[in-house]
Amino acid sequence: MSGENQTNPTKAIHPVYTVTNIQTKVRVLDGTKVTYSSWVRLFKLHAKGYKVLSHIDGTASPAKTDPTYDTWSEIDAIVLQWIYGTISDDLLGQVLDPASTAYEAWSKLQNIFLNNKGSRAAALEHEFNNLTLRAMTSLEASLRATE
Structure with missing residues (x-):
């Protein structure tokens, strides 16, 4: 064994990366079988458990110059995929936007259901x-x- 320092501290993985299929945890919002209020409760519970509630509750994102921004942006994209993956095709057509954040998509859905x-x-x-x-x-x- 050489005298080199072989310690390699491992970076803790964020819980968001452990979700493989969001639909096993949050049912698809269709407005009929799964109501908006039920979907919101399930989604928020899931988001809290996986430490990403800040991506949908209006918490400001870090500045683009912040060293944590790239990681935040990557996690936000995963939460956005969760939202897109748990809404019906009709709703997806209304909220799908390539430049959207998870919070923006969350707000669009809220407006669709609560403004009506x-x-x-x-x-x-x-x-x-x-x-x-x-x-x-x-x-x-x-x-x-x-x-």
Whole structure:
């Protein structure tokens, strides 16, 4: 054995790099089977567990001159892939942008779902008000129709 220093400190790997298939952890947001609010809760839980919540919560990115920027940018691209990989094709077409950050895509999705909240509530109220019990075979069927 030579007298050379053979210690090579290993750099700790960020947890984000250990995710191989995001869809096994966060279901695909389609607005029907998986609602926006459920998807957000699951995604945030996942992001917190993998230490990337700062990429979607509005925390400012480091400056491009900051030595950590390249690593931050790489991790942000992975979080952006997670977002793109867990939304329906229709939503993907609305938020896909090659120059986007994870936070920008997150904000676009939020605007899609929350900006329509008032009109969606009005449409549901109209649908509920026009619901007749004669159209339903039972009380249980009428309750399922309003969900």
